[in-house]
Amino acid sequence: MSKKKIGLVGYFGWGNFGDELFVETHKQYLGKKYTLEIVNDILAEPYFSKPVSKIAQDYDAFLIGGGDLINPIRVSKLYWQMDFLQKPVFIYGIGVPNVKWSRENVLNHYRKFFNHENCKLIVARDIESFNWLKDNFDIEDKLQWYPDAVCSYNKPPKIETKDKILGVVIRGHRSFEKDSLVHLRKMIEEAKEKGYKIKHLILANKQLGQADLEQTKELAIEGEDIFYSESLEEMCREISKCSLLASIKFHGMIVATMYGIPTIALSVTPKNRNFLRMLEQPQMLESYNQPLLYQRVPYYPSPIHSLVRGSLYRRSKAGYLYLMEKMEETIK
Secondary structure: OOOEEEEEEOOOOOOEHHHHHHHHHHHHHHOOOEEEEEOOOOOOOOOOOOOHHHHHHHOOEEEEEOOOOOOOOOOOOOOOOHHHHHOOEEEEEEOOOOOOOOOHHHHHHHHHHHOOOOEEEEEEOOHHHHHHHHHHOOOHHHEEEOOOHHHHOOOOOOOOOOOOEEEEEOOOOOOOOHHHHHHHHHHHHHHHHOOOEEEEEOOEOHHHHHHHHHHHHHHOOOOOEEEOOOOHHHHHHHHHOOOEEEEOOHHHHHHHHHOOOOEEEOOOOHHHHHHHHHHOOHHHEOOOOOOOHHHHOOOOOOOOOHHHHHHHHHHHHHHHHHHHHHHHHHOO
């Protein structure tokens, strides 16, 4: 008997660390029972080489997820095509990136999508996103929350080292101008004074990886290592060698946490704030362009306790088990 075919809808294919890890985690939990295939075949609008109404005929269901896909001021043509709802749709691991204001026409589109009879499940990745969804849409019968899916990723074993290493993760972005790197450099120099070796980690591959690498070269100086790989597993292994991570990338912090490594989150975004609140480590949040960033570097980094990591892993895995249960009920 052939496997049912699930179309994966998300920010997949560009090479962003967290999104590509979502695909790998989906494969770990769903790949034995279902054939998983990324739906978009173009990395720019219109994202699909043929109409979504025809694409839907090729799949038994769709799984939408991967992070901050719910934007209250704009509906993405990649994720929220009503034609996906020709088949059962499961929304998993969703966050809300910006809750300061919203557009009513955008909320109405989400409302129409979420309330459709073929939208079977909506799982948020944190309680804050769950509450926002609950407050804005009448979907409590299909709404749940579990920690980020990557918390249950079966990552490579941790590599122990004797060195005290600060891993630094930035990204290629227009906001990173030379003047904005001053405080990052001060943080790095502070870490050196406290005995850290510096390793710049490129947590991306494909086209985004090249942009991140070029930006990192602007920050790094002689004597500081730069790590680049196309392999997600190798990226995880390099994170595991660190004593402390300073990362602008959310899933750099997720993976570091699951290895027990504390992270300075370099971007004051809801997802970083929410996750650090979950860890009860709000003091580790400081934007890369703030003058007091250097003060966040501890002389003795405190590992994330195994009980905390174990709880995140179990609860995240429970989310996948719940998803699988709902898929088995629906996809015949």
